[in-house]
Amino acid sequence: MKSTEIAKLAGVSRSTVSRVINGYSNVPPETRRRVMDVVEKYGYSPNNAARNLAGKPSRIVGLFIVDLDETSENIIHASPFYSAFLTYAADRLQQKGYQLLVSVIKNRMQMKNILNMFQENMVSGGIFMGDLVPSSILKALSDAHCTSILINQRESVNYPGILTANTENYWGAYEAVNTLIENGHKRIAHIAGSIDKSSTRERFEGYRDCLLKNGIPFEENLVVKMNIHREENGYWAAKQIFANNQGRLPTAIFSSNDLLALGAMRALGDMGFRIPQDVSIIGFDNTEISRFTTPPLSTVAASVEKLSNLAIDNLVALVEGKECLRQNLKLEEFEVIVRESILNINAPETPTDI
Amino acid sequence: MKSTEIAKLAGVSRSTVSRVINGYSNVPPETRRRVMDVVEKYGYSPNNAARNLAGKPSRIVGLFIVDLDETSENIIHASPFYSAFLTYAADRLQQKGYQLLVSVIKNRMQMKNILNMFQENMVSGGIFMGDLVPSSILKALSDAHCTSILINQRESVNYPGILTANTENYWGAYEAVNTLIENGHKRIAHIAGSIDKSSTRERFEGYRDCLLKNGIPFEENLVVKMNIHREENGYWAAKQIFANNQGRLPTAIFSSNDLLALGAMRALGDMGFRIPQDVSIIGFDNTEISRFTTPPLSTVAASVEKLSNLAIDNLVALVEGKECLRQNLKLEEFEVIVRESILNINAPETPTDI
DNA sequence: CTGAAAGCGCTTACAG
DNA sequence: CTGAAAGCGCTTACAG
Numbered sequence: 001m002k003s004t005e006i007a008k009l010a011g012v013s014r015s016t017v018s019r020v021i022n023g024y025s026n027v028p029p030e031t032r033r034r035v036m037d038v039v040e041k042y043g044y045s046p047n048n049a050a051r052n053l054a055g056k057p058s059r060i061v062g063l064f065i066v067d068l069d070e071t072s073e074n075i076i077h078a079s080p081f082y083s084a085f086l087t088y089a090a091d092r093l094q095q096k097g098y099q100l101l102v103s104v105i106k107n108r109m110q111m112k113n114i115l116n117m118f119q120e121n122m123v124s125g126g127i128f129m130g131d132l133v134p135s136s137i138l139k140a141l142s143d144a145h146c147t148s149i150l151i152n153q154r155e156s157v158n159y160p161g162i163l164t165a166n167t168e169n170y171w172g173a174y175e176a177v178n179t180l181i182e183n184g185h186k187r188i189a190h191i192a193g194s195i196d197k198s199s200t201r202e203r204f205e206g207y208r209d210c211l212l213k214n215g216i217p218f219e220e221n222l223v224v225k226m227n228i229h230r231e232e233n234g235y236w237a238a239k240q241i242f243a244n245n246q247g248r249l250p251t252a253i254f255s256s257n258d259l260l261a262l263g264a265m266r267a268l269g270d271m272g273f274r275i276p277q278d279v280s281i282i283g284f285d286n287t288e289i290s291r292f293t294t295p296p297l298s299t300v301a302a303s304v305e306k307l308s309n310l311a312i313d314n315l316v317a318l319v320e321g322k323e324c325l326r327q328n329l330k331l332e333e334f335e336v337i338v339r340e341s342i343l344n345i346n347a348p349e350t351p352t353d354i
Numbered sequence: 355m356k357s358t359e360i361a362k363l364a365g366v367s368r369s370t371v372s373r374v375i376n377g378y379s380n381v382p383p384e385t386r387r388r389v390m391d392v393v394e395k396y397g398y399s400p401n402n403a404a405r406n407l408a409g410k411p412s413r414i415v416g417l418f419i420v421d422l423d424e425t426s427e428n429i430i431h432a433s434p435f436y437s438a439f440l441t442y443a444a445d446r447l448q449q450k451g452y453q454l455l456v457s458v459i460k461n462r463m464q465m466k467n468i469l470n471m472f473q474e475n476m477v478s479g480g481i482f483m484g485d486l487v488p489s490s491i492l493k494a495l496s497d498a499h500c501t502s503i504l505i506n507q508r509e510s511v512n513y514p515g516i517l518t519a520n521t522e523n524y525w526g527a528y529e530a531v532n533t534l535i536e537n538g539h540k541r542i543a544h545i546a547g548s549i550d551k552s553s554t555r556e557r558f559e560g561y562r563d564c565l566l567k568n569g570i571p572f573e574e575n576l577v578v579k580m581n582i583h584r585e586e587n588g589y590w591a592a593k594q595i596f597a598n599n600q601g602r603l604p605t606a607i608f609s610s611n612d613l614l615a616l617g618a619m620r621a622l623g624d625m626g627f628r629i630p631q632d633v634s635i636i637g638f639d640n641t642e643i644s645r646f647t648t649p650p651l652s653t654v655a656a657s658v659e660k661l662s663n664l665a666i667d668n669l670v671a672l673v674e675g676k677e678c679l680r681q682n683l684k685l686e687e688f689e690v691i692v693r694e695s696i697l698n699i700n701a702p703e704t705p706t707d708i
Numbered sequence: 709c710t711g712a713a714a715g716c717g718c719t720t721a722c723a724g
Numbered sequence: 725c726t727g728a729a730a731g732c733g734c735t736t737a738c739a740g
Contacts (some may be wrong), residue, residue, distance in 0.1 A: 001735060013711045018735055027709060043466065047474045050733035052403035060455070080642075083437040090456045101414070102444045102454045112397065112717045118399045120717095138628070262646075292616075292646040356717060367727045372719055380725060404717035407732045474733095 001044045010038045021046055043249050045281060052121035059098045063089060063313065066105045066130035066212060069227065073083025079262060080259070080287045081304065083149065088308035089127065096316050105130075111137055115162075126312065127151060127318040132196045138162055149315045151307070152199035156328040163318065165311040165329040167302035169199050172334045176282050176300050177254050179336050184346030185252040185280060188216075191237040191243075193228035193256045199207075199227060203256050203284060215240040221245065228256055234263025244272060251279060251345060254273035258283035258290045258299055265293060276343035286337060295340035302334040355398045364392045374628045375400055406475035413452045415669065416477035417443060418468060420459045420484040423581065434613070434641045435658060436483060439505065442482065442662035450670050459484075465491055472500040479673040481505060481665065486550045492516055503669045505661070506553035510682040517672065519665040519683040521656035523553050526688045527560025530636045530654050531608050533690050535568050538700030539606040539634060542570075543599075545591040545618060547582035547610045554582060557610050557638060575599065582610055588617025596625060604635060605699060612637035612653055619647060619695075630697035640691060649694035656688040 007030045010017065012035060019027050020035040023237030032262060038044070039191060052058050088203030090100040101123060105111055111133075117123050118141075126141070126148035133150060141148055142159035149163040157164050180188050189208045193200025208218050221244045226233035234255060242249060253260035265275060273279050275295055310329055318324045357371045364371065366389060373381050376388040392398070406412050417440060444454040455477055459465055464538045465487075471477050472495075480495070480502035487504065495502055496513035503517040509514060511518050534542050545553025562572050575598045581588035588609060596603060609615035615637035619629060627633050637644060640655030664683055672678045 003735095004733080014734080015711060015736080016709090019710090026709070031709085045467065045470055047407070047733050048476055049403045049406035049474050050716090051735075053401070053407050053718085054733080054735040055716065056497050083441050086440070086456075087437050091458060094458045094460075100456045102440075104445060104448045106448075108566060113399065116399055120403050122402055287734080289643055292643050292648070293647070294648045330725070358717080368718080369720080369727060370725090373726090376719080382725070385725085401717050404732090405719075407734085408717080408719040409732065410719070 001042050003044075003046065004090040005301045006035065006038050006042070006337060009042075010035045010136065018046075042121050056121065057124035057319070058121050060101050060123045061089075061093055061098050061125040061127060061312075061319075062101045062103055062114070063127045064103050064105050065128070066111075066128060066133060068105075068107065068131045080119060080289070081257075081285055084287075084304045087307050088305045089312055092309050092314065093316075094314040096303060096312070098316065100158075114142055115146060116327045118144060119134060120251065125149075125315050127315065147315065147319050149311050151311060153197055155198040155202070158327065161318065163311075163314055163324070163327055163329060165314070165331070166198060166202075167307055167331050168334045169202035170206040170209075172284065172300040172302060172336075173203040173254070174210045175206075175208040175334075176298075177207050178214075178282065179298070179338060180252045180280060180282060180342065181210070181216070183252075183280065183342055183344040186216055187222070187248065188252045188254060189222040189241045189250040190224075191234055191241075191253065191255040191260045192223055192225045194225065200256050203210065207254055222250060226256075226260060228260060231259050234260030234265075235267045236263075238264035238267035239271070249279075252342075253281045253283065255283045258285045258287045258297060261297055261299075262293065265297070276341050280342040280345075282336075282342060290337075290339075293341075298339045298341045299337050300334055301337050302331055307331045307332065355392075355396050357398075357400065360389065360392050360396070360398050362390045363396075363443045366629055390599045395418055411596060411673070412475050413479035414455050415443075415447055415452050415479040415481060415666075415673075416455045416457055416468070416471060416624060417481045417483070418457050418459050420482060420487060422459075422461065422485045434643070434702060435611075435639055438641075438658045439483065439662050442659045443666055446663050446666040447670075450666070452670065469494060469498055469500060472498060476660060479503075479669050481669065482507065501669065501673050503665050505665060507551055509552040509556070511545060512681065515666075515672065516674075517668055517678070517683060518670070518674045519661060519685070520556075521554035521661055521685050522688045524560040524563075526638065526654040526656060526690075527557040528564045529560075529563040529688075529690045530638065530652075531561050532568075533652070533692060534606045534608065534634060534696065535564070535570070537634065537696055537698040539569055541576070541604045542577040542600065542608060543604040544578075544605065545588055545595075545609040545614045546579045547648055548579065553608065554610050561608055572707070582611075582614060585613050585617040588614030589619075589621045590620075592618035592621035593625070596621075603633075606696075607635045609637045610650060611637065612639045612641040615651055615653075616643065616647065619651070630695050634696040634699075636690075644691075644693075647695075652693045652695045653691050654688055655691050660687065661685045669706060 003014045007014045007017045007261055020032050043109050085157050128147060128148060129151045132153055138159050142162050145161060147161045149165055154164050192204045193254055195201045211218050224237040224240050226237050253264055255264055268275055268279055275281060282298040284300045286299045290297040290299045310331055314329055357368045361371045371389055374386050448453050468489060480500060482502060483505045486507055493514050496516050499515060501515045503519055506520050508518055531542060546558045549555040565572050577590040578594050580591050607618055609618055615635055622629055624634055635650040637656045640653045644651040644653045655693045664685055669684055
């Protein structure tokens, strides 16, 4: 079925069919009805390749997962955050009549190719996750009107047409550390991520500032920076922290994400420390797994679903030409989830000891 | 950059540029070189919409996640198998120069629309997961040359151009149950999925046949069928099994997947049973979470990555017109992973009792 | 309000 | 081996 046939059956021209399909106003209700009847009867839907070629934006959004680190496994499997975001995004887009094209970006050439995808109307919006997208690319995207959104990459950006969406990393981290302090901990280590990306940098800053605000000195050697997408890195980070602090061991760890926390828990076990009796630990992200660890891992939860919805809703609005109220979005809600991985070391002696 | 400009710069016609780009043989090396130099210099890549419209197949594969059950949450989030498969598939396709378009199918109309996507050269291959795709649709896909593969849906299909890929569900289940039997269990319950889909039906059959082979009668009321995508269903299934078998409680459970097993473990805890001292349990899929439960859950592992690779490799080969050796694929490798959720109830008395 | 016509950027018989 | 031309199925000024 093509528009010519619909036109013939409805007794109008292709132009009119096109106007009806695209919902233009300059066609009287009676004509519209006649055309729509035929369209519905034959289940006609216009050919997308032809529409795109003729200049119509496509209803496809590209999800670009940037993974420039050749040494690591593919980050989409490694980190549950990505696959969760991806599935929520696909779902939300579906509801709005869009589809999701998933693309893993391994090098700068593939990055350049994204511009082509926009110019060809293959995608009309982009979502960027993973490794930091360089400013030069952001500028190129903005100049070429490639409407896009960065997820947990930068705190803010002001290239026109480029949005950012972030979770409340700073205060989330701050409150995680505050929770440890409320439980009597003073010597708190941090397994951190890269400072390039705002998400992990802000988590680090929240950690540091919370210590200082509570009169606890910040110590460089209680912090280890790691690539956040590998559980093993959490293992090695914990080993390193404990090796560097013989005699003044930390009583608690704040880990930049749950995945690293998992590795750290294994390391603590191997070193003969019990959780939480010897060391308390809290992660970030509230990934599925955190509920099931032994003991269950405390963590900071910011809904991936809500972040995804926030991002998709604003991106699609911008793609569709609606006024964009805020360029730099933040999901402010978060929750510190305290599970059994934290011990209150201020707790009064147990009755039996009295 | 468009082909006309490349043609001008290389001093040839658009036709020749097209021939070079498409790697046709009837162009002498010298001309090819001259064209390629210009192509590379300007980073030209042909417009996909135009190619598709002109009849070239696209390098996009659609992943259609069928979810007709209106009552449930979206199954892609619910079940870790889907998001794992999806990410591996995106990765493997990327390596072959393809991209993945993710689409959630909520009703028959969207299902029909898939045919359009093929006809418009939007996608040149399809992967179907989730709820069973009706035969009528399979026939339509086959007739319209929509090369596709069904994942864990049907044991076999013989419509031309439609493949199936399955894990070794029957023997995986058989060996899981056999492991329980080897550990002295005789009264073994089963939390099953729908019998429509081959994956869950075969797991049920493996369970049943293993019992019979070992001289253990099969009892209907030790089996409960559930939608496999919700943890709660595992909870209710376990409750129901124990309620129906007062006085002759099972000593072990084989669950059709890990997600249901998780729910069952919670139910056992709530009913005051200890795992594995009172009840042993084994799941299926070896999802990430299974390593972290308390106690760690025994399970059957068939690599999602290998299944995904098997499916993608064969689908792409068929899409590209290569001879297809086998239409119904099976990933035969699997492994029963025994963790602490299984107790050997044949074990000799402990020394202290002697 | 509506149709005829040009144009989107490719590919592919066809003719030479 | 190579170019001129038709065609893929739409959209959109343009003219009326």
